[in-house]
Amino acid sequence: MAREAGAYAGSTSRVTGATRYDVSAALAAAYSPGRPVLYVASGANFPDALAIGARAGDQGVPVLLTPQSGLHPAVEEQIARLDPGRIVVVGGPVAVSDTVVDQLRRHTSGSVTRITGSNRYAVASAIARQFDAEPSRVYVATGTAFPDALVGAARAGSQGVPVVLTRQDQLVSDARTALSALDPLRGVLLGGQGALSSVVMDQVGARVG
Secondary structure (H helix, E strand, O other): OHHHHHOOOOOOOOOOOOOHHHHHHHHHOOOOOOOOOEEEEEOOOOHHHHHHHHHHHHHOOOEEEEOOOOOOHHHHHHHHHHOOOOEEEEOOOOOOOHHHHHHHHHHOOOOEEEEOOOOHHHHHHHHHOOOOOOOOOEEEEEOOOOHHHHHHHHHHHHHOOOEEEEOOOOOOHHHHHHHHHHOOOOEEEOOOOOOOOHHHHHHHHOOOO
16 A cells, blocks of 8 residues: 555655554654644544544644543653643543543643533534634534544644534534534535435535525
């Protein structure tokens, strides 16, 4: 794969590690210390990390993954090096424990706070509402699988706009709340009808423009 990719680029490199946490740390190593904020999300499940990806990309700051019960040593090493102004944990204690929060407090002189909600859709909604109102677009992705939101988050981050998660068959109440608060000019659904139904498209369309 790396050799094939090299045919389309001047150079090709790989960011790797023994675990997803090591890869997370290796990616964070590309950031210089003193970032205003750093995000930490569960590495055991995807929705919270995906939802925060666009926000982190917009701000030019890293997202680091953690096990639920305690920081991975490679991740903690990078957080200490980065010396962020503050740290935001994405998800509740079931996703990232209070033990992790206590560990994080050692590595910033600022606050350690949570963005949380009753479920993945509520967390994504809370993140989306941190963006400026009336964005050029909002991306909408299924919250039950990761591929569409994964690629969409990178695009959204580069455009400074959020990703909202919902179910396949309907726009959930938390997603509706986010769209109403943001009042975006456009909605962009990620994936085909197997991911998001025509009902969702109609419901999004009624809340944008």
